[in-house]
């Protein structure tokens with residue numbers, strides 16, 4: 001089995017990858033602006049939801065329950081989806097998934113596909129695999145179009161092009177859409193994308209999408225989106241293929257009432273995103289008449305097998321933890337060397353890769369806890385990070401790897417779980433790594449770099465925690481504070 | 487492929503060795519659902535919230551009563567100078583203006599949809615709390631492409647279809663759970679360029695809601 005997560009197996013360590021990004025003032029400005037806006041909007045719509053904490057509690061319980069009985073719910077989904085005219089495939093790893101999807105596209109006689117943004121497809125490297133087989137994948141989400149036409153990589157799981165500003169987008173569209181007179185007005189750029197894609201929506205016969213939720217009870221698939229590109233890809237083609245991680249399952253239709261409230265508010269700061277689509281198998285005379293779901297493992301069963309980090313699989317990919325993370329906000333997503341960045345990327349990537357790669361990622365965090373506070377399904381990311389740091393140290397085989405050596409010095413500290421938990425209970429966890437004796441020198445080293453950048457000059461005079469608090473007071477949202485009891 | 491299926495299920499079961507056998511249905515039923523299920527608002531307050539939140543996300547809302555509905559529809563269509571308008575199959579004839587030459591959905595090719603000025607449909611449920619209309623794509627609501635390809639969507643919402651909360655909507659939608667379902671909250675939009683909200687990307691760029699009570 002070859003488990004792959006984008007190109008993360010060959011990615012440099014976070015600490016190395018972050019350095020040039022920290023020097024890129026434009027990128028950092030773009031990322032900060034975008035994450036500030038989303039956080040502000042999220043704050044408003046979370047504050048107006050009086051039962052936000054109760055919704056989080058329910059979501060967390062639903063996901064925990066589903067994971068505990070995942071075999072049951074997956075087979076239930078398979079049965080219901082099949083009964084409704086869909087076909088369910090199982091893919092053990094990335095290559096399996098690509099082979100199945102490429103095979104289906106060829107079976108339906110296609111040499112191009114239109115795609116709804118799917119992180120899972122990015123995880124398995126579907127676009128490259130398709131192109132190798134002579135199939136052209138057309139991304140259709142505006143941000144994915146920007147990334148694809150720019151030959152770039154996604155840097156955010158919800159808004160893949162946050163690192164680009166309007167004039168950079170104009171440059172890409174001018175060259176790739178052959179529109180030399182295009183201005184940098186977002187309205188005009190969006191209109192250009194509409195014209196560019198409409199022809200494809202009406203012509204291409206095969207669609208590929210991900211899944212936000214798989215409803216076991218009914219065999220339905222749900223896609224949450226804003227632009228209508230999702231609806232186009234789900235509705236107009238003759239055949240539709242959905243690739244979904246096995247953890248996307250929820251037990252029943254009723255559970256949608258919880259997730260449809262949490263996901264849009266967390267992801268884009270909207271009460272409801274413009275379009276949510278649910279469909280079940282094939283509907284005669286309406287939409288694709290061939291429908292396939294590819295259920296992907298690619299390392300997820302390994303995560304499931306570790307009770308202490310099983311909650312990683314509860315993630316609904318809302319991106320809120322990225323937007324709030326003081327590390328992500330400085331580096332953007334590319335430093336994480338994976339399709340999944342930010343706090344969730346830091347825990348999901350190394351685990352999918354069975355701790356063979358991405359070992360630096362659990363250290364790419366200050367453990368400040370902001371990610372836990374905003375997570376709509378209450379994943380205790382700091383707890384999982386600490387657990388994974390321990391695993392990295394324990395499982396690190398190569399004593400010659402300098403990073404491994406640095407981490408080994410921390411082994412004694414990790415050895416005592418009780419001390420970790422005590423520290424966490426006392427709320428000192430955020431300061432803790434900076435007080436210790438050198439094992440986190442990578443991060444202070446990075447902080448040294450951050451301070452060279454104009455807007456963070458004051459940093460060395462404050463502890464990280466103080467800086468974070470001041471920042472939260474100055475510009476952050478009511479919601480982040482409101483949720484601080486997590 | 488059966489191999490991959492069996493292997494994955496086997497890995498799941500092995501991975502879950504720590505989970506004691508339980509009654510799955512009972513465990514599911516015990517999930518704490520202390521969030522708000524039933525709304526508190528009376529009809530007028532509920533409609534008010536719906537209107538406010540529809541408008542907040544760029545929807546044009548027009549109010550009318552059952553008697554004036556055909557005239558109101560005609561007025562809205564004329565106000566945007568819409569001429570080639572498609573009516574969803576199954577819309578009751580008495581609600582459509584008589585003197586307006588609608589194209590029927592069943593005669594509309596994709597090209598017709600792409601070239602028309604707009605469409606008229608009903609809906610199944612509207613959610614005040616989120617400013618959302620929900621289509622179950624039965625009679626009067628059109629196949630999914632009908633409310634997707636054209637540039638302007640006029641949707642008729644009846645007061646009795648308006649619920650306050652998302653859980654109330656899900657309750658009403660339960661009988662249609664295996665229909666295609668489309669939740670629409672305002673016209674399509676994007677914020678992918680510097681988080682500037684731009685209305686109208688690929689779905690209809692304009693959404694008119696005619697609220698009937």
Ligand code: SF4
Nearest residue numbers: 315316318319321375
């Ligand atoms: S871990 Fe939580 S906050 Fe982060 S993307 Fe997943 S669901 Fe959202």
